[in-house]
Amino acid sequence: MSLQQNLTGSTIIPSLRYRDAHAAIDWLVRVFGFHKQAVYEGPDGTVMHAQLTHGLGMLMLGSIQNHGEFSRVMVQPDEIGGRETAGLCLIVEDCDAVYASVKKAGAEIVQELSSPEYGGRAFACRDLEDHIWWVGSYNPWTDHSSVQA
Template identity: 60%
Template structure:
């Protein structure tokens, strides 16, 4: 059976929700180097939908509200003891440089920058709303 994936740049795009999505977008740009691809404002200073690109990857995000069916299916990290059931992983050329950017943006480091046994340096941090991010040089696509 052929793959059902569409022939596009990135076929898996994580989705996140933030209480202050505008501030989260600014932080993700400063801390990791994301670029604003699209930001659609919602009512009452919310973000209805945003797309931030990172190389050939992307995340989608929006404001966390207590409205609608989708809101009932997702929890914010502060509602579940900062636990996560998934986390975005960023593949970077220089983890040390991104680590320094994240520190400058006041990221909460949960795993210090270190050389990994499977290759490259990596670290993990939380953004200002508690979402967990892994950042590393290991390229799972490399031979």
């Protein structure tokens, strides 16, 4: 059986590192509606590896204190002026409800809630350790009727 036949979700899974991975997991579950699939504890209260799911998507994360080979090539947003080198997109059914949850959690909004011309509702915010998330109800798998060739 091929890899594609064994998959139940995305073949691209973003990965983040957090100084307080336990707090990040709680925040992502509470504010964005992720579900804990697996959390593997590391030494000294760190998270060696965690898997959070949202629909058919997944996010992997861990503590920055885990000094493996991967950690040597990653930086945190506050180490590079609050900037990011990749974007995280979270597709949700009710963007307005998630926006309200994000505002209630006190997250910084970096792009206000709007209705983009390509469809849906969308906004962008920073999580509790400044990673930037674009959140929207536009479904790129199905909402592309106005695509020009």
